[in-house]
Structure formats: structure tokens, C-alpha cells
Amino acid sequence: MPSNGSAYSATLSPTTTAVTPTADGFPPHVLSSSISSMASARTSKRTSPITKTYHQASTLFLTRRLPEALTTLLPLITTPQPADQNGANGSMELAPVARAPRNTRIKVWSLYLTILNAVLELDPDEGKDMFGTQEWRALCNKVRDGLVWEEVVRNGYHGVEGDVDSDVVINLATLLLAHARTQGLNQKRLESYLATCNSPNLDLTQRLNSGSRPSYRYMSPARGAVSGADTPRDLNARVKILELYTLHVLLRNNEWEYAREFISVSSVLDEERREAFLQALQSLQEEQQEADRLEREERERQQEELKRDIEEARRLRAENEKMEQRRLQEEKERKAASAASEAAKQPKGLAIQRQQGPPRPRLSTAPLTLGDRANLMMQRLQGVIEHLSSTFSTNPVFLMRLMAFVLGIIFMFSSRAIREKVQRIINGAWGKVRQTAGMGVKVSYM
Known part of the structure; x- marks a missing residue:
């Protein structure tokens, strides 16, 4: 043109x-x-193909048919592949939107960014159902990693960052501000744009007196001959970009002092706007400090509450341990008292046997000799006698029964025939005892 x-x-x-x-x-x-x-x-009265496609995509977007809206809009913002895949002509074509009028171009890019924002606001399951898992993740990563900014600059503005329409820059910065993983890339992109684009010149006197348009730096084919950089609308857009940069992006990166310095030296802001920006920055910083203070107090309160809960848990555990030890001690004492009471009711020998516990199993030893057997019998007889004596002392009833038994024996022996028979039995028994004792003596001597 x-x-x-x-x-x-x-x-x-x-x-x-x-x-x-x-x-x-x-x-x-x-x-x-x-x-x-x-x-x-x-020609202007006829609807251009770009405008028609834009309206179709807008209708699909308004009816929440996001995949169809994105598919309809992509041919306008995608660079067509050249016929010669090797690039023999040496030129790369732009997307159709790059040759559209400025208003149409802004509308198309704004709709594209709005669709991406709606896609990222979907529930993950809903997004995967709409677009498929791979495509939905690719769209999300494109925005979260800031690749969408490079896509807009490359396909719509011939790779010249400063030629991007200010309204499109505002939408890009807002999209990354809401969904980017970090604001570092957003800050770098805005700084690059502010450094490369023309500063607006609203002095119309020189332009009217010169009789010709002022000279601009090289503009990409997307911008054409009319850049629109020297209009009140462009100035307002530039102020909006500065607002996003200084009062949102820099603050998200915790660069408060740099934001204050940038506002103070900006040539785009007049004194009134500069004062308004500084007041807003001060207000936001105070709000941030108050929020940090409340968060710090809440964190300290939670820590104190957690500390109290831990101390209370320790105290309850110590009390439970003491109660458990007391219960075990009482149960032990109760068992001991019960055992003592039961032992008092039983004969002394039996009580001693119970206290001593069950007899230990004997180890296998060599066969006992006759002398050993005789000694063992004497020990057992002695034990029986001691047991009887203890029984007599602790159980008088048993003594009376024994006396009755002895009297019965005496009464039986009062008969002569019985006495003679018992005498024969005793004499035979004593004879066997003497023989056994004699054999034991011989064995001992040997």
C-alpha cells in the first residue's frame, strides 16, 4: 500500500x-x-471472508462449542505452508489475519485469546472430553509456558514484537497473568514490547504544518502504512499496558521498588496519571503488607495451637500410662492376695508345693541302685511323716479321723485270729526288708 x-x-x-x-x-x-x-x-460493503469466519467462530464460542470455534478460527491465524517445502522463494507468508484491517485483526486475535482462556478454565475432565487429552494439554501448556505470545508475534506480525497491536498486547498480558506458571516471561515480553514500540506523539501541530505524515521506523506488512501509534486511543492502551506491567506483573514478581522507579521515570504518564499510579502502588503495597502480617499471625496462631495440641497429647499419654501402670499394679496385688488367701485355705505342704510350682522334669540319669532306692524311700517316708505332722497341726478334723482309723485298727487287732494273721504278714515283710537291707550292704561294700 x-x-x-x-x-x-x-x-x-x-x-x-x-x-x-x-x-x-x-x-x-x-x-x-x-x-x-x-x-x-x-468492496467494503461486501463481507470479507475473514469477517465471515470471525462471526462464525464468535457464534460457536458464545454457544460454548469451544472445539468448533477454535477449529473455525485457526485457518485465520495460522501461517499457510508454502508450495515449495524447501522455501526456494525465500519468503514466508503471513497468516490471513495479518493482512486484515486493524479492527478486524484485533477482533480475531482477541477472540482467539478468549477461547484459550475459556479452555484453561475448563475442568480437566471436561477439557479432555472436549479436545482429547493430548490436544487439551498442548493448549494449556501453550498458555502456561507463554508460547502463545510468540505464536501471535510470528504469525500475525512478521516476528516484530513492537508491531503487535496494543489491544492484543493487553489481552496477551492478561491471559498470562491469569494462567502462566510464572510471571517472569510475561515481564520480559512486556519490557520487550515497551522498548521496541514507538512512543505515542500527540502533538498534531507539527503533523498539520508539515503537510505530510511523520516518518516511522520500519513496519511489518501486518501494520501497513497506518500504525495508529499517535492517537488518544493508542495512548490509553499504552497506559493500560503500563498499568498491567507496573501494578500487576512486577508486583507478582515482588519487584515493588522497580515498579515505583519505572512509574516515576515513564514518559507516557503525565503528572496526574503518575500520581495516581504511585498512590495505587502504595495502597497495594500496604494491602500486601497487611495481608503478610495477617498471614504471619495466622501461621503463628496455628503453630501455637499445634504446640498446645502436642503438649495436650503428651499429657494425656502420660496420664494413660500412669493409669495403666496403676491398673497393672493393682491387678498384680489382687492376684497375690487371692493366691495368699487360697494358700491359707490349703494344707501347708500343698501350699508350699503350689508356691514352688510344678515339679521340674527329671533329667535322664543312670539306673538307681538298691541303696539309692532305699534312701529315696526313706526320704519320701520322712516327707510323708512331715506332711502328716503339718496336717495334724493345721487340720484337727483330719487328726480326729486318723485317731478313729487307729482305734478301728486296734479294735480289729483285738481279735486273736486277726492278730496272728497280721503278725505273719509283718514278720514276712520284715524278713523281706532285712534281705533287701543285707543286699544293699553287700553292694555298698563291693
């Missing part, structure tokens, strides 16, 4: 010095200009 200067040179070129009026009395260049104006007017 030629600039105004080239149009003037064409009009004043030597080929147009000899002007021949037409039948209507108009010079030929005026007639051609009128025809061109009428043709452009008729």
Missing part, C-alpha cells in the same frame, strides 16, 4: 503534465480516482 508521499509523486509525475479533459470535463486522473473510490466503497 503506497504512502501519501508516493501518491503525490505519482500525481505530479511528468506523464500527467499534459492533461486532456474528458467529455464530462473532468481530468482523467480525477475520474480514475472517483472510480477507485466507488469500487472500494462497493
